[in-house]
Amino acid sequence: MLAQSIRASRQTLARVARPALVSRRTFIAPTAIRQADIVQDLYLRELKNYKPPQLKASDAEGHVQKFTVPKAPASPEESDIANELKTYETQQVELEGTTTEDGAAPVEEDWFEEEEEDTPAAH
Template sequence: MLAQSIRASRQALVRVARQQPTLISRRTFIIPTAVRQADLVQEMYLRELKSYKPPQLKASDSEGHVQQFSIPKPPPSPEEGDIASELKAYENQKVELEGASAEGAAPVEEDWFEEEVEEAPPAAH
């Protein structure tokens, strides 16, 4: 008899255990949600955005705001005759030397590589 009561209680526990998860799962699916309240400012803003139509652009709208493009003038080219005469004048110039007198005297030549003669140190007695 004890064995039968243990089996009966065991079967009852199995039935209860099978029914229990369905109740728990049903309860977890019910989640309260907050009621969405209407935001009047946002709705007005969105309505105005939807109803806005930008003005149509015309071809003459840029006048007065943009400068007209004009091609710059090409630089003047040097004349070939002038170059030849300037070259001859340059070749005919006299060479001016620094330190030379205006009378045409020959310039004094300096020896840049001249070494100074070293004096022998006096012998100490």
């Protein structure tokens, strides 16, 4: 009896499991019906009905300045050439190794002079 019950249970299990393994193609209709969006419809209707205003030539008058060519700047070389030339001619020429107006020889400075280190006193 046990063998018959096992065979019967196997057959029932096979029958139950078989439809789960086979997939079927079915058509699923959408359940939610598209409802009209009032705001979107109003927006699209207004976009279609919009007509931009016509542009006139006089529309830019208050917003654009008239162009005027700027005057040419004065050349800095033309300012006082005669006086500058006179001061250049009266300058004294500086030569290396000559004495200054005082008659003293120019002092040479040694820029790479190292400072002497103080030696610490022995205790």
